[in-house]
Amino acid sequence: MSEILLQTHGLTKQYGRHKAVDHVDLHIKKGAIYGFIGRNGAGKTTCLRMISGLASPTEGEISMFGRQGKDLREVRSRIGCLIEAPGLYGNMTAYENLKIKCRFFGIRTPGYIEDILDTVGLKDAGKKRTKHFSLGMKQRLGIGLALVGEPDLLVLDEPINGLDPQGIAEVRDTIQALRDGRNMTVLISSHILEELSKIATDYGIIHNGVLLQEMTREELMKRCSERIEITLDRPEAALPILDEMGFASYQVTDRHHIHVFERLEESDVLNMALAKAEIPVRGISITSQELENYFLNLTGGASHV
Amino acid sequence: MFNPIKMDLYRMFRMKSLYIIWIVLAAAILFSTYLSWELSKYEPEASQESSYTQEMPQETGDGETEGNPVALGMDIVLPTQPGEEITLFDQIYANLQGKFVALFLLIFTVLFSAADINSGYIKNIGGQVRDRSGLILSRAAALFVFTFLTMALNLIVQIICQRIFFGKLLWGDAAQFWTYMGVQTVLHYALVLIGMALAVILKSNVISMTLCVCLTMNLLVIIYSAIDKVLEKLGADGFHLIEHTVTGKIALFPMEAGVKESLLAVGTAVVFGTLAAALTCGVFRRRDV
Numbered sequence: 109m110s111e112i113l114l115q116t117h118g119l120t121k122q123y124g125r126h127k128a129v130d131h132v133d134l135h136i137k138k139g140a141i142y143g144f145i146g147r148n149g150a151g152k153t154t155c156l157r158m159i160s161g162l163a164s165p166t167e168g169e170i171s172m173f174g175r176q177g178k179d180l181r182e183v184r185s186r187i188g189c190l191i192e193a194p195g196l197y198g199n200m201t202a203y204e205n206l207k208i209k210c211r212f213f214g215i216r217t218p219g220y221i222e223d224i225l226d227t228v229g230l231k232d233a234g235k236k237r238t239k240h241f242s243l244g245m246k247q248r249l250g251i252g253l254a255l256v257g258e259p260d261l262l263v264l265d266e267p268i269n270g271l272d273p274q275g276i277a278e279v280r281d282t283i284q285a286l287r288d289g290r291n292m293t294v295l296i297s298s299h300i301l302e303e304l305s306k307i308a309t310d311y312g313i314i315h316n317g318v319l320l321q322e323m324t325r326e327e328l329m330k331r332c333s334e335r336i337e338i339t340l341d342r343p344e345a346a347l348p349i350l351d352e353m354g355f356a357s358y359q360v361t362d363r364h365h366i367h368v369f370e371r372l373e374e375s376d377v378l379n380m381a382l383a384k385a386e387i388p389v390r391g392i393s394i395t396s397q398e399l400e401n402y403f404l405n406l407t408g409g410a411s412h413v
Numbered sequence: 414m415f416n417p418i419k420m421d422l423y424r425m426f427r428m429k430s431l432y433i434i435w436i437v438l439a440a441a442i443l444f445s446t447y448l449s450w451e452l453s454k455y456e457p458e459a460s461q462e463s464s465y466t467q468e469m470p471q472e473t474g475d476g477e478t479e480g481n482p483v484a485l486g487m488d489i490v491l492p493t494q495p496g497e498e499i500t501l502f503d504q505i506y507a508n509l510q511g512k513f514v515a516l517f518l519l520i521f522t523v524l525f526s527a528a529d530i531n532s533g534y535i536k537n538i539g540g541q542v543r544d545r546s547g548l549i550l551s552r553a554a555a556l557f558v559f560t561f562l563t564m565a566l567n568l569i570v571q572i573i574c575q576r577i578f579f580g581k582l583l584w585g586d587a588a589q590f591w592t593y594m595g596v597q598t599v600l601h602y603a604l605v606l607i608g609m610a611l612a613v614i615l616k617s618n619v620i621s622m623t624l625c626v627c628l629t630m631n632l633l634v635i636i637y638s639a640i641d642k643v644l645e646k647l648g649a650d651g652f653h654l655i656e657h658t659v660t661g662k663i664a665l666f667p668m669e670a671g672v673k674e675s676l677l678a679v680g681t682a683v684v685f686g687t688l689a690a691a692l693t694c695g696v697f698r699r700r701d702v
Contacts (some may be wrong), residue, residue: 157702161541192536193533194495195536195537196531199429209537211419214415214419253537
């Protein structure tokens with residue numbers, strides 16, 4: 109099992125009577141790209157702000173890099189973050205914005221800022237004032253600022269918001285490259301599921317401040333992929349039959365459903381076998397689900413979006 | 414600790430408003446010195462007598478000094494007495510006690526202190542410090558450099574203006590002058606720290622700037638007077654709150670101050686400056702960025 113780099117326990121943030129984040133338990137593995145999915149106002153940003161040290165939790169604990177409580181301050185510098193819109197000085201150039209943060213870390217390595225500008229695809233825009241930047245360029249500079257100080261954990265809040273398709277692809281490639289090249293752990297939030305699904309290795313789904321599910325990419329794909337869906341009263345009685353027939357990839361999803369993810373063309377044979385073993389089957393069908401639909405079903409349907 | 418200070422100094426010297434403030438201050442000194450020269454050239458006795466009269470506290474019928482010598486608004490009056498020549502000390506005194514320099518200091522302080530909060534840049538660094546109050550102390554250190562440089566600029570520009578318009582440079586009493594400059598620098602820095610506290614705590618440039626202008630225009634005198642009246646009714650006769658405030662000390666600190674007066678002024682500055690910095694640190698540490 110991979111080492112857990114960041115973990116939250118009962119993380120809660122309350123504003124007045126409203127609980128923006130309600131007892132969230134996150135588990136982020138080292139080297140993962142953790143996609144934090146949720147609709148607008150679900151509590152993603154508040155969670156990320158607490159993890160990044162910009163807001164303090166009302167309740168609960170965060171542990172990262174093996175530290176927690178007051179010891180967390182020792183590892184705060186190992187996090188780079190881009191929360192909401194990038195915070196930039198508009199009258200200064202991209203280079204100067206980066207230099208300010210380099211001063212903060214005491215970094216004076218020649219070529220360091222140029223390398224970061226190159227990494228985020230702003231090599232030729234270093235001398236341009238950021239007030240003249242497009243939204244995409246600002247987002248990329250925001251990521252660049254998060255990279256100053258070589259963080260081990262990169263926290264990105266909606267980094268592809270407002271970007272055109274090319275910009276989205278560039279940011280996606282940058283994140284992928286950072287994870288692969290620098291072995292960074294990335295926590296990235298978004299409500300654009302299709303984009304997130306292209307890079308994330310793990311997922312957490314949050315809704316109304318509550319973490320609904322955590323799963324790996326494989327688990328999510330399994331839940332969304334084509335499958336034989338068997339509806340019956342006693343799923344446990346059907347399992348020996350599945351084993352006898354050589355089915356290996358199946359899952360009992362609840363008290364009335366079994367999902368079989370292989371040999372979809374044998375659904376009729378399977379139905380016959382269950383009937384022969386006197387196991388009443390209420391229904392058997394081949395179904396699949398889009399990632400989007402899976403998310404919508406989980407969070408209460410499209411009418412809420 | 415030194416890295417955040419270096420960061421804030423770099424940030425400060427990259428701000429265009431710093432140079433605009435300095436240029437406007439220099440131009441204003443140039444203009445005010447020109448006016449002084451014009452007045453002294455055409456009606457030396459009359460103008461200086463007029464100034465002198467304005468400076469003198471009004472006397473009541475029973476011979477007691479009435480009211481507070483600090484007036485509402487910006488009041489820049491040369492202390493030069495009839496028959497005397499205008500010295501550098503006179504000009505510096507007029508500008509400092511009138512809170513003319515303080516106004517420029519406070520305008521930049523508000524812009525600088527809230528710049529990272531308003532632009533959102535604070536989000537890039539606010540979570541990565543061991544203790545967020547370090548970011549307040551670093552901007553306080555940068556503002557000390559700014560205060561010192563502005564006071565130095567004020568002096569240098571005034572020297573140049575004296576040379577240009579009067580053709581000579583009369584310093585006045587040198588020992589008294591440097592004591593006065595030193596104490597006023599400390600008092601002005603304390604005022605800058607109060608401005609920083611307003612900017613960071615209120616998070617609104619408009620409100621904090623307005624309050625800072627009120628401070629330099631002596632508008633708080635109205636509140637101080639009301640408190641004085643209440644205290645008088647409670648039996649504290651002769652107590653003037655303004656004499657125990659930073660702005661009051663700036664306005665009332667005399668040219669020929671003794672050691673006790675100097676120490677009292679510095680003490681007031683230290684108390685108010687420390688309180689302002691501590692309050693800012695406390696609020697900034699607890700508040701979500």
